[in-house]
Amino acid sequence: MSSLSASEAFLGVPPVEIPAPLSVRVEDLHVTYRASLERRPTVARRLRRLGRGERVVREVHALRGVSFDVLQGQVVGVVGANGAGKSTLMRALAGILPPTQGRIEVHGRVSTLLALGVGFNAKLTGRQNVTLGGLAAGLDREEIARRYAEIADFAELGEDFMDMPMLTYSSGMYARLAFSVAVHMEPDILIVDEALSTGDARFKEKSFARMQELCAQARTIFLVSHGLSTITQLCTEAMWIDKGALVERGDPAKVVSAYRRFLKVGATAVTQEDV
Amino acid sequence: MSDVQVYTPFRGGLPRLGPYARELWARRQFALELARTEIRTENTGTGLGQLWLVLNPLLLAFVYYVLTSILSGKPGGGARLAHIMAGLFVFYFFSSAVVGGAMSILSSSRLILNTAFPKMLLPISVVLVSFMRFLPSLGIYAVVHVVTGQPVRWQMLWGIVPLVLVLVFATGLAMLLATVNLYFRDTKSFLPYTMRVWLYLSPVLWLPEQVRGSLAFLRWANPLFPLLGSWSEAVVEGRAPQAWMLGAGAAWAVVALLVGAWALLSREREFAVRL
Numbered sequence: 001m002s003s004l005s006a007s008e009a010f011l012g013v014p015p016v017e018i019p020a021p022l023s024v025r026v027e028d029l030h031v032t033y034r035a036s037l038e039r040r041p042t043v044a045r046r047l048r049r050l051g052r053g054e055r056v057v058r059e060v061h062a063l064r065g066v067s068f069d070v071l072q073g074q075v076v077g078v079v080g081a082n083g084a085g086k087s088t089l090m091r092a093l094a095g096i097l098p099p100t101q102g103r104i105e106v107h108g109r110v111s112t113l114l115a116l117g118v119g120f121n122a123k124l125t126g127r128q129n130v131t132l133g134g135l136a137a138g139l140d141r142e143e144i145a146r147r148y149a150e151i152a153d154f155a156e157l158g159e160d161f162m163d164m165p166m167l168t169y170s171s172g173m174y175a176r177l178a179f180s181v182a183v184h185m186e187p188d189i190l191i192v193d194e195a196l197s198t199g200d201a202r203f204k205e206k207s208f209a210r211m212q213e214l215c216a217q218a219r220t221i222f223l224v225s226h227g228l229s230t231i232t233q234l235c236t237e238a239m240w241i242d243k244g245a246l247v248e249r250g251d252p253a254k255v256v257s258a259y260r261r262f263l264k265v266g267a268t269a270v271t272q273e274d275v
Numbered sequence: 276m277s278d279v280q281v282y283t284p285f286r287g288g289l290p291r292l293g294p295y296a297r298e299l300w301a302r303r304q305f306a307l308e309l310a311r312t313e314i315r316t317e318n319t320g321t322g323l324g325q326l327w328l329v330l331n332p333l334l335l336a337f338v339y340y341v342l343t344s345i346l347s348g349k350p351g352g353g354a355r356l357a358h359i360m361a362g363l364f365v366f367y368f369f370s371s372a373v374v375g376g377a378m379s380i381l382s383s384s385r386l387i388l389n390t391a392f393p394k395m396l397l398p399i400s401v402v403l404v405s406f407m408r409f410l411p412s413l414g415i416y417a418v419v420h421v422v423t424g425q426p427v428r429w430q431m432l433w434g435i436v437p438l439v440l441v442l443v444f445a446t447g448l449a450m451l452l453a454t455v456n457l458y459f460r461d462t463k464s465f466l467p468y469t470m471r472v473w474l475y476l477s478p479v480l481w482l483p484e485q486v487r488g489s490l491a492f493l494r495w496a497n498p499l500f501p502l503l504g505s506w507s508e509a510v511v512e513g514r515a516p517q518a519w520m521l522g523a524g525a526a527w528a529v530v531a532l533l534v535g536a537w538a539l540l541s542r543e544r545e546f547a548v549r550l
Contacts, residue, residue, distance in 0.1 A: 033548050034548065044461070091388070091389075091547070092282070094390075094391050095280060095282055095391040096387070096388060096389070096390070096391050096547050097547050097548065098282060098283075098284060098285040098544045098545065098547075098548075099282055099283065099284050100284055101284055102283075102284070103281065103282070103283050104281065104282040104283075105279060105280070105281050105282075106279070106280045106281075106282070107278070107279050107280075108278060109278065110280075110391070112389060112390060112391075114388075114389040115385065115388075115389045118385055118386055118389040118390055119386055119390060121312050121316060123316040124312060124315070124316065128312070131308065132305075132308055132309070132312060135302070135304050135305035135308050136305055136386070136390055136392065137390070138301060138302060138305075138392070140301075140304060141304055
């Protein structure tokens with residue numbers, strides 16, 4: 001690359017880089033759901049089944065041997081078709097789903113934005129929900145009170161709406177407040193699953209800026225998105241997951257174009273946008 | 276970032292109790308806020324609003340007073356009304372804590388699938404909701420106690436002991452049933468009937484002294500016998516409860532808490548794939 005590394009190479013000294021500290025290490029991760037074919041497991045059905053000697057448990061092998069290391073300060077984009085195992089991987093990283101096999105090592109506090117407004121109660125006001133959401137994420141009351149102004153400013157709903165029940169919010173407003181709460185938890189690792197698609201264009205830009213700010217503070221971000229342009233613009237590396245396995249990993253532009261070839265779609269407006 | 280989490284496959288057995296307890300303690304405000312939220316939003320649609328918190332138990336006590344008066348062929352008098360009220364209020368606190376607790380994990384599937392937190396918080400929070408709803412009914416009881424001319428003595432403070440023991444017993448049972456209900460979903464359908472029978476087998480509509488003969492086994496087989504019996508002795512009659520009742524009640528409460536906590540903790544990591 002630079003003349004410096006060339007001269008070092010000439011001297012026979014490999015360029016020395018001090019690696020950033022490890023943020024996440026995943027080793028041979030398998031996650032299997034044992035999906036019961038019965039919608040409701042009940043004693044009566046279990047007895048009937050025992051009588052017939054049948055098994056109705058079907059295994060869904062959602063992740064099949066995924067391994068990777070991610071260093072601090074990286075923004076990792078995750079792409080893949082529906083049902084490829086992206087959300088399962090994110091839930092496993094957050095400690096929600098236990099691995100069936102393998103090992104996950106996570107350094108630092110994880111904040112998740114896997115589904116919008118989890119832990120929110122629509123009958124409460126925006127203000128009360130900020131408290132509830134913050135407590136759910138593991139902050140205490142004082143920390144939330146300290147960050148409240150920042151969270152409300154970022155969501156830009158205005159004081160009037162912050163004191164109205166969230167039932168009265170549009171889905172975009174709901175999403176903005178949820179996103180704002182998640183990115184203000186000062187996580188070491190932020191996991192965002194398909195959550196950028198709701199806000200309007202201006203809010204999306206703000207969200208980008210905020211995520212870049214977070215990486216500048218050496219936080220790690222995992223971003224699952226079907227908006228391929230989001231991945232190339234925002235991420236420092238990308239992963240493509242298919243049928244539970246890691247197909248390709250590396251430079252976002254390369255991974256995204258490989259994924260596009262796989263999907264047999266060009267860079268049309270539809271794949272670029274978060275739709 | 277000293278804080279490293281390692282996730283490995285679920286093998287049954289208990290998690291490390293020290294870190295678990297710390298995590299639980301760190302989220303205590305969340306459990307409290309969840310409970311408050313529940314109370315704040317439950318009666319928002321009704322005309323009488325929060326007044327229902329005191330009206331419900333009052334009307335219920337009146338119904339049972341009429342029923343017992345008719346069955347015994349004569350009006351029961353003030354002492355019986357006081358006894359029924361005191362027992363019924365605590366019994367309904369117990370029953371709503373256990374029935375609600377049994378559903379607490381299953382009904383929070385969204386929260387569980389999207390946030391990592393100690394699941395023990397959910398049944399605890401439901402028990403707290405029931406306890407908060409129970410507290411105002413103590414005020415009604417106080418009025419009835421004085422109006423019907425029951426003795427007011429310092430010995431009534433003994434009532435705090437059985438009340439705390441009922442709280443512990445209900446928490447243990449809520450944890451156990453919340454776990455069992457995930458595996459056998461019939462559990463919740465049986466509960467209302469179980470609770471109805473349990474009420475009739477407990478010294479609420481009759482006095483502890485009235486069990487004899489073939490029914491004497493209730494004294495040791497029914498955990499609520501010593502718990503509600505000692506509660507009534509202390510609060511209604513204003514005397515120190517019999518020691519055996521406090522001892523038996525404490526034993527039941529501790530056993531229920533240990534079994535319930537063990538059941539929940541040993542299966543908790545699997546909850547996300549069982550919902």
